[in-house]
Amino acid sequence: MDDVGTVYLVGAGPGDPDLLTLRAARLLQGAEIVIHDGLVDPAVLALAPESAELVSVAKRRARHTLPQDAICDLLVREARKGRDVVRLKGGDPFIFGRGGEEAEACRIAGVPVEIVPGISAANGAAAAAQIALTHRDAASVVSFVAGQCKGLSEQNWAGLAGKGRTLVIYMGVKTAPQIAEKLMADGLAPDMPLAVIENACRPEMRVLRGPLAALPGLVARERVKSPALIVIGEVAARGDAFVAALAAEAAQ
């Protein structure tokens, strides 16, 4: 078994290749085989050498081209051929990336696995939109959840949003009406500020703001598309209006 390769579960970050880590870029540049999700930007894949085999396991229309078990099997099979495998995932492999399952599959099979963290979408979007996820005056807790249809109604989000707390919802565009309803049913105020960040870390980024109750209308009217994140909490209101007011005050 000396000739078993290593599986590198690598976070590709939020899209902009400049937000790859040095380690991720180096692994990509030396890759023999790259097994990647649909969320990974083509500009990131372009770092792999021409000789590298690129295998997409992209989700399409809400179904996996390859189901998760088949992805795990593929990683193990390729590593057992003696090849080092770069498994490239959007964002961070351990935040809604199912990296845990893939790492376990490798360890169970006796295949060495290394995790290379990436900038998760929340961190990338917050930086690009200049919304601090924690803030001494506004939030001492930040939580991440995923809002895709499957299992949304069974998920318990009670208490994650509110005073002093920031909630970031991944993949919540399609379910925006159910999300607003769910959070208000949990007791969150309809006027809690939120921001929707579409295409974060890309030139076409948009940041839309409004109160929680207006979320479904905002997403529909502005035709927000994935990828987009929803940030809910007081930090979402510390935007340009706030800064403009402080600047005016300071100028007096």
Added chain:
Amino acid sequence: MDDVGTVYLVGAGPGDPDLLTLRAARLLQGAEIVIHDGLVDPAVLALAPESAELVSVAKRRARHTLPQDAICDLLVREARKGRDVVRLKGGDPFIFGRGGEEAEACRIAGVPVEIVPGISAANGAAAAAQIALTHRDAASVVSFVAGQCKGLSEQNWAGLAGKGRTLVIYMGVKTAPQIAEKLMADGLAPDMPLAVIENACRPEMRVLRGPLAALPGLVARERVKSPALIVIGEVAARGDAFVAALAAEAAQ
């Protein structure tokens, strides 16, 4: 005001220079002045050119060498001299980094500011310790809080940890006894699994595991030192024992 520089609030990641982003590395390599925290690893600072001025605003013994207002003033003053300023912070600037205050200070002063996200300590430690922060079978919510002494008793962490949820506590080593007490008072089971990750992403990393009730004893007996993170939730128990059991089962 044409000759006002830009302030770059740059995340230095969890310590290992390989976990800097490409953008952070490039900004550092071209820096005129780097204003950095004590949390930033010397190997990261070594990327700056010899000509760069390095200014430390490190916390020492729980007090700031420079208070936060003075740091904000320094950023604005240097930018107004026409210099681009690299403000380098451990981890991600917008996760317990007080980057929000610094960005606001720049915007109020009319100084252009750009945020470069970094790998936050939680993401770096989770990758290094191979603990998935979210997991289809174990956690659909992940939350980050900070456990330093100041304000710990006033902070409301109710509901952040428990079934299906992962809680990551930054800077909680010194207050480990109060943290365990606080979480159990909030109703968390004494046998909830946790992991303490010390010196994540560094060669001397240690990962210690145990139940919540044993946290104070674990930290004391093993003499855990900062930097360390505490990960609380079922994901912390999906470690080697779990994988060994599954592997044995698969081998039958």
